[in-house]
Amino acid sequence: MRHDFLDRYSRLASPVHALPAWLKALATLTLVMAMAVARPSWWPALVVATALLVAGAWLSRIPAGFLLRRLLLLEPVVVVVATLALWQPDGGMRFALLVARSTLSLAALILFTNTTPFGEVLELLRRCRVPSLLVTVLALMYRYVFVLVDEAARLQRARASRAFSRSAARSWRSVASGAGQLFVRSSERAERVFTAMCARGWRP
Amino acid sequence: MAAVNAIEVRDLAFAYADGTPALRGVSFAVAEGECVGIIGPNGAGKSTLLLHLNGVLPETPDGSGAVRVFGAPITKANLYEIRRTVGLLFQDPDDQLLCPTVGEDVAFGPRQLGLGGPELGARVTAALARVGLAGFEARSPHHLSRGEKRRVCLAGLLACESRVLVLDEPTSELDPRGRRGIEALLASIPATMLVATHDLEIVVELCSRVVVLDHGQIVAAGETVALLSDEALMLAHGLERPHVLRHRHPHE
Structure with a gap:
């Protein structure tokens, strides 16, 4: 089972990974803000942003294919939203600009999350005085998504080894019951995790 | 004045919300520095008992004094003090390890106690070195x-410097090497310990006294070797005489 599907490359050793988390966060945020307010006449800014991101990606030693796949995964959302622009005057231009700006923002975020271990992101949030409850919830989510995936894989394997029927209806039914079971198991785990947190002195 | 017991449980009873009785009139005491084993079949109430020892159960501490830690009954006011004193090791490490990194997880307890900065870092480093995981x-x-x-x-x-360690199945689901490692580690910790387990071999190695729990009641208590050698008692409560005792030479 692969547990690192979320941030496989965030612990590489590269000049980009070595930069302090706050600097990368600031750079990412600046780029996203700049993209958010970019006008069509600012096209040189888009070119500069693209160049910076390509350089960053290259320096980070993360395989380009991996970053592009991540980007493509999110691109449909961007394109669907941008399609709305086509009905406005000067639609083609707006559409292209919207896609470019969103894609560059996404690329910046993808690069940031894949060059910064999540623990450092959390530490940064804590230092930025993000409410500690929110940081705790994020930390728990990151910790337990892997446990949950393992649990789902175990359930799925057990089901596969006991399923003798090829009927699609039956297999859907078993998927549904698997999802139900996973939910029950997760909520039981949540209860146990909360107990353990309390036992370790956590104050709600 | 006699020394105060680290843990004292007097006539403790508990039933789950659905009415299932889990503990009935449980009484025992653990002196400071002692290591006591709690054994019994599945569903005997071992884990439920352990959860009472640092005030996780009952959900609102009643101050009844059924459980006393170094002489103090568990109340709402001293709950966090009690949790600092009594450290609980849960059966499933995935329930207990709740932070994204090992370092942060070890820091979780001390952070709740208000520790931070270099002192916290030093504690984490020292605790990890203590368990043989320096640099993790x-x-x-x-x-x-x-x-x-x-x-x-x-x-x-x-890292919390708990004076009492309460361990729920510390060796379950471990391979022999992992089990031996944990056993040696526990033997090297000077804290007062309570070990609930099915692993009777480590009870023999670590604990001087044993309490046998079945159906939420204490059915026997006494010196480890004498009690675990009582085959009839062991079999009656879903246990068995451990191998180490079978093969132990009479003049050893």
Whole structure:
């Protein structure tokens, strides 16, 4: 089972990974803000942003294919939203600009999350005085998504080894019951995790 | 004045919300520095009993004095003090390890106690070194072996400098090497310990006294070797005479 599907490359050793988390966060945020307010006449800014991101990606030693796949995964959302622009005057231009700006923002975020271990992101949030409850919830989510995936894989394997029927209806039914079971198991785990947190002195 | 017991349980009863009785009139005491084993079949109430020892159960501490830690009944006011004194090791390390990295997890307890900065860092480093995992700070708990996860859990308790360690099945689901490692580690910790387990071999190695729990009641208590050698008693409560005792030479 692969547990690192979320941030496989965030612990590489590269000049980009070595930069302090706050600097990368600031750079990412600046780029996203700049993209958010970019006008069509600012096209040189888009070119500069693209160049910076390509350089960053290259320096980070993360395989380009991996970053592009991540980007493509999110691109449909961007394109669907941008399609709305086509009905406005000067639609083609707006559409292209919207896609470019969103894609560059996404690329910046993808690069940031894949060059910064999540623990450092959390530490940064804590230092930025993000409410500690929110940081705790994020930390728990990151910790337990892997446990949950393992649990789902175990359930799925057990089901596969006991399923003798090829009927699609039956297999859907078993998927549904698997999802139900996973939910029950997760909520039981949540209860146990909360107990353990309390036992370790956590104050709600 | 006689020395105050580290843990004193007097006539403790507990039923779950659905009415299932889990503990009935449980009484025993653990002196400071002692290591006591709690054994009994599945569903005997061992885990439920352990959860009472640092005030996780009952959900609102009643101050009834059924459980006393160093003489103090558990109340709402001293709950966090009690949880600092009594460290609980849970059965499933995945329930206990709740932070994204090992270092943060070990720091979780001390952070709740208000520690921070270099002192916190030093405690984490020392606790990890103590359990043989020096340099594991940045690792993700998910990528550790079960034995390593247990060690991280223990490091989390050691970092809080708990005076009493309450361990629920510390050796379950470990391979022999992992089990031996945990056993040696526990033997080297000077804290007062309570070990609930099915692993009777480690009870023989670690505990001077044993309490047998069945159906929520204490059915026997006494010196480890004498009690575990009582085959009839062991079999009656879903246990067995451990191998180490079978093969132990009379003049050893």
